Amino acid sequence: xxxTIESKELTKALAVASSMAGRDRTLPILDxxxxxxKGMAMSVTSFNNEIAVRRMIxxxxxxxxxxxxxxxxxxLAYSRTVKGExxxxxxxxxxxxxxxxxxxxxxNLPLLPVEDFPVxxxxxxxxxxxxxxxxxxxxxSISAGFVGxxxxxxxxxxxxxxxxxxxxxxxxxxxxxxxLDESPANPEWKxxxxxxxxxxxxxxxxxxxxxxxxxxKVGDSTYIVSVGATTILCRKVEYKYPDVRKVVPSxxxxxxxxxxTELGEAVERAxxxxxxxxxxxxxxxxxGMLTISSEDVMNSKKNKESVxxxxxCTKMFSVQGENFLRCLNxxxxxxxxxxxxxxxxxPIICKGADDEGRKLLAMPLVAR
Numbered sequence: 001x002x003x004t005i006e007s008k009e010l011t012k013a014l015a016v017a018s019s020m021a022g023r024d025r026t027l028p029i030l031d032x033x034x035x036x037x038k039g040m041a042m043s044v045t046s047f048n049n050e051i052a053v054r055r056m057i058x059x060x061x062x063x064x065x066x067x068x069x070x071x072x073x074x075x076l077a078y079s080r081t082v083k084g085e086x087x088x089x090x091x092x093x094x095x096x097x098x099x100x101x102x103x104x105x106x107x108n109l110p111l112l113p114v115e116d117f118p119v120x121x122x123x124x125x126x127x128x129x130x131x132x133x134x135x136x137x138x139x140x141s142i143s144a145g146f147v148g149x150x151x152x153x154x155x156x157x158x159x160x161x162x163x164x165x166x167x168x169x170x171x172x173x174x175x176x177x178x179x180l181d182e183s184p185a186n187p188e189w190k191x192x193x194x195x196x197x198x199x200x201x202x203x204x205x206x207x208x209x210x211x212x213x214x215x216x217k218v219g220d221s222t223y224i225v226s227v228g229a230t231t232i233l234c235r236k237v238e239y240k241y242p243d244v245r246k247v248v249p250s251x252x253x254x255x256x257x258x259x260x261t262e263l264g265e266a267v268e269r270a271x272x273x274x275x276x277x278x279x280x281x282x283x284x285x286x287x288g289m290l291t292i293s294s295e296d297v298m299n300s301k302k303n304k305e306s307v308x309x310x311x312x313c314t315k316m317f318s319v320q321g322e323n324f325l326r327c328l329n330x331x332x333x334x335x336x337x338x339x340x341x342x343x344x345x346x347p348i349i350c351k352g353a354d355d356e357g358r359k360l361l362a363m364p365l366v367a368r
Contacts, residue, residue: 001091003037004060007082007102014076016230017044017055019203021072024048029116032069037062045120046072051200052120052233060086068095069112075100078107120233128217129163129189133227136216137208139170139181140201145326147198148174158195160241161216165191169357173244177323178347178361179330180248194223195237204232247347248359252339256285256311260336260352263290264328266305270294271321273303280365281321285338287312294321315340317364319348327360 017033024030027049034045040062045054068091079087084103091098095114100107140159148156153175160171168189169182194216196204207230208214217224225232270281274294284291290309295302317340328336333353340346350360 001063001066001093003042003062003089003091005042005057005087005089006060007079007084007087009057010087011076011079011082013044013055013057013229014072014079016203016206017053018046018072018076019206020048020051020053020199021046023199027118029069029112030118031071031073032112032117033072033075034067034069034114034117036067038065047118047120048199049118050235051197053203054231054233056229066091066095067114068098069114069117070098070109071112074109078109127190127192128215128224129168129186129192130213130215131168133208133211133214136214136225136227137205140196140204140208142179142181142330143170143172144198144201145330146172146174146177146179150174155195155237155239155241157198158237158241159198159201160193160195160244162193163189163191164193169245171241171244173361176320176363177327178244178247178363179327179358180245180361181358183357192218193241194218194234195241196223196225196234197237200225200232200234203230207232248349248361249339249341249346252346252349253341254311254313254315255337255339256290256309256313256315257335257337258290258307258309260328260331260334262307263336264325266292266307267321267325267328270303270305271325273301274321278365279321280318281324282318283316285309285311285313285315287314317344317348319362319364324348324350324362327362330358330360331355332358 021033022031036043040059042057042059043054045052078100082102088101096111098109098111143159150156156174162169163185166185167182168185172179204225207227211228215226221236223234270292273296275296282293290307293304327350331350331352332355335353337351339349347361347363
């Protein structure tokens with residue numbers, strides 16, 4: 001049985017669809033991609049027992065429907081070397097070998113039994129919504145820097161997307177810093193929520209590059225993200241994401257407006273003298289001025305930086321410098337507003353001048 005396909009389309013599709021192959025070492029079959037030919041299209045799927053990535057590819061010709069499993073790394077590596085515009089794939093009648101033919105050569109690869117590839121639930125898609133692909137790409141790109149890696153708290157390794165209270169939002173937090181972005185939701189959307197594992201971030205971001213919209217669905221056992229020709233299916237996790245929105249104060253007593261670039265450069269310089277274990281930075285705000293100090297006692301280093309600000313109050317707090325810098329670098333606009341309350345446990349909220357519904361939170365630390 002033979003199919004023909006544009007070489008560039010095949011390579012592009014394999015690069016995306018094979019992203020989950022080889023991540024689960026317990027099943028050799030998961031080193032493969034499952035290819036299903038139906039009509040004039042072929043789907044290519046990889047799976048790591050938690051996340052499946054499926055990409056549809058248009059065919060130039062096909063001699064009939066078929067399914068086969070092939071090693072993802074070998075298939076992708078050889079497709080990238082093909083110089084011709086068209087590739088021909090010949091599948092043996094017994095589904096044990098595959099011949100990859102093009103205008104300059106031929107490659108023979110073994111096939112594995114299709115029945116060994118785990119079944120991915122293709123359940124009926126239920127509630128969902130459609131958002132701009134550029135927004136989803138921005139969410140996963142930012143969330144990658146805010147999710148946690150604590151194995152004792154695996155829920156923090158996920159990005160939380162929700163529709164609730166007339167808003168659609170995204171949140172990612174490792175408990176020390178938090179990214180929160182909200183905007184008005186379509187009144188017709190039902191309340192729902194989903195967790196996207198950090199291992200799916202890159203493939204979602206890549207799929208969103210050339211797409212206009214992303215279709216997100218919530219099923220009984222999976223979350224489905226469809227972007228253009230790519231579909232990502234994430235197995236539902238058992239744990240529940242805490243409603244971290246309760247951490248964000250509804251109102252703040254004080255605020256300080258600072259030039260974003262000047263503040264960022266001051267924080268970077270202060271980090272050079274911070275304790276290498278804690279990376280602690282001490283902030284002192286007085287009317288008209290913000291001072292950042294750091295000290296590494298073991299290495300006899302000390303630093304103090306000052307930046308002008310618009311503020312009429314006095315406030316002192318300490319934060320982990322790298323977490324604060326991550327929040328600051330996510331803000332948009334020439335100026336950033338730092339909002340806070342009198343309590344020493346109150347989070348420091350960073351909001352850029354161009355950030356309409358976005359908030360970045362840095363949790364304060366106890367200075368010694």
